[in-house]
Amino acid sequence: MKKISALFALLLLLISCGEKNKITVMAWTSGPGEATDKEIVEKFKDFKNKGIDGLMYNGGHNPKTYERIGQLAKDAGLEFHTWIPTMIQQPNPKLKPEWYVVNRLGESAFDKPVYVEHYKILCPSREEVYEFLSELYTNVANVPQVDGIHLDYIRFPDVILAPGLWEKYGLTMDKEYPKYDYCYCDICTENFKEKTGIDIKEVENPSQVQEWKQYRYDLITRMVNRLAEDVHKTGKKISSAVFPGPAIAKKLVRQEWNKWDLDAIYPMNYNDFYLENAKWVGKMVAEEVTAVNNNKPIYSGLFITPYPGEKANRPDPEDHGS
Ligand SMILES: [Zn+2]
Secondary structure, three states, rough: OOOOOOOEEEEEEOOOOOOOOOOOOOEEEEEOOOHHHHHHHHHHHHHHHHHOOOOEEEOOOHHHHHHHHHHHHHHHEEEEEEEEEEOOOOOOOOHHHHHEEEEEOOOOOOOOOOOOOOOOOEEOOHHHHHHHHHHHHHHHHOOOOEEEEEEEEOOOOOOOHHHHHHHHHHOOOOOHHHHHOOOOOHHHHHHHHHOOOOOHOOOOOOHHHHHHHHHHHHHHHHHHHHHHHHHHHHHOOOEEEEEEOOOHHHHHHHHOOHOOOOOOOEEEHHHHHHHHOOOOHHHHOOOHHOOOOOOOEEEEEEEOOOOOOHHHHHHOHHHHHH
């Protein structure tokens, strides 16, 4: 559920396109907390010395934070992208409770989230949600020190959880269950009915309705492409972390990311989450490069343990990484 537990965590390899002989390595990190400029720049220089070329940095929503941290990253010789989660948003005076997704039982992710308390995910059909996100990313992209915007959690809640997490959450997710299946809010269901003539609330098994799946893939795709247009207007790059595939991404979280107008894609090829060995990463990358017709960079996300000596004693994939 967490993207990274203890920070440090994912490193990426540039697999396709462009600089074929140069392997670009990015790292995800967050802060700054109470750290001083000196402490931060020392940490960034350490990253650089260890072969990291750039950061995906999560520092909240305030552009001023990115101005400060971005400059320190530049001083350390690092590329600087902001990593600000997209559809997952904690309560905020700018966001109304009715803008959050609703499951097939009629429960809102705002006050009854699934899996974990922070799984409060916005509905992509709401124009106000797009406006909120557009303003957020545009303001950050306008910071001179920012090279690009990196989206994350740009998706529905997991209708099916990666098999490596079933035991942790005490679930067997062999099919789409109503509690985890979103978005059945009035706007989504009414717009779908208008478009297709299907009243999805009256359908006995909505998971069998291909149009309903496609409709929700398209809602996310439209949101991404509108945000991409906004960020590109500032002259900056935009990329996203996504689930693998996109076959797995479509099935689990409704991301049809091969249709997204981004500058780069970062699939989270976390083999342990799928009970697979390291060879699976190569198989996924081949699928992913093919999915975008090899016309944009695919960076394979690896989940690296912050506790390399303890991996065998940590059964939770969200804790140990690969
Ligand atoms: Zn909705």
